[in-house]
């Protein structure tokens with residue numbers, strides 16, 4: 001089921017046709033507050049009022065033209081200006097292919113550089129999402145360039161990739177901000193762990209290493225997962241070696257395990273909700289379905305009157 005859904009996520013015919021169906025539009029509302037920045041900001045205000053931090057992602061990836069990338073960047077700059085009016089400005093989380101990486105890597109870097117500068121100026125923070133494995137080298141290289149001049153810039157790393165422990169060691173001297181996730185793409189067994197226990201074990205080991213660096217070298221660690229049992233295990237191990245849970249941020253996706261995020265926030269973890277919004281939600285939504293097949297049942301129920 002997971003592989004079929006991830007294949008569907010990459011299928012361009014489905015991407016062009018499925019989002020037009022009313023039942024699909026109803027189903028996606030579970031994971032996103034709406035398609036506009038007004039709706040995203042309204043959701044953010046409600047979260048901020050509860051003491052939950054916010055990250056924004058304007059959905060879209062693998063753009064076909066630099067003009068499209070320029071429009072995305074303008075959207076994020078306008079969003080940062082509006083975020084700046086909040087007492088705790090939301091952060092932004094961006095895919096490099098949305099900034100034109102497939103077409104012109106230097107232009108994508110310049111866009112990321114401009115957004116990171118703007119984010120810092122308004123008290124926000126700039127995150128790079130991590131996409132499929134073909135993009136990891138380019139994303140790391142751009143992050144290293146960004147981090148040399150911006151202290152408020154972070155990167156997502158995927159625990160399922162066998163290369164990630166080496167990537168963590170490569171980044172630690174930069175005092176990075178790392179959002180550790182399990183990984184959402186369909187990667188082959190030659191480069192990625194595919195069984196859940198293996199991915200979870202890799203995640204735990206990486207989190208402990210980065211938590212130590214957060215304590216000793218000033219890195220920032222965000223646990224980007226809904227797996228609260230795993231978060232609690234990481235916290236126990238980190239606390240045993242002197243890292244308080246207040247140094248372990250928890251980032252979850254809007255609409256997924258929201259009550260668990262609130263519970264962890266009350267238990268002392270800095271909590272953030274990543275609010276995704278926008279019209280180009282198809283591939284992103286299919287990856288959310290792939291993560292939990294029960295979500296497919298929920299989506300199909302939207303076919304009923």
Ligand SMILES: Cc1cc2nc3c(=O)[nH]c(=O)nc-3n(C[C@H](O)[C@H](O)[C@H](O)COP(=O)(O)OP(=O)(O)OC[C@H]3O[C@@H](n4cnc5c(N)ncnc54)[C@H](O)[C@@H]3O)c2cc1C
Pocket residue numbers: 128129130131156158181182183184185224225226227228251252253256257274287288289291292295
């Ligand atoms: C803040 C954030 C940012 C992310 N950024 C990236 C990124 O840049 N690149 C990338 O590859 N991946 C990213 N991901 C996705 C990530 O890689 C996983 O695919 C996703 O988080 C599901 O795995 P899990 O860690 O929640 O653990 P799992 O073991 O899959 O799930 C733990 C529990 O959470 C619940 N759950 C998990 N997913 C769902 C869902 N979709 N719907 C309902 N319940 C669910 C289930 O109850 C499950 O038992 C991000 C995730 C988060 C939370």
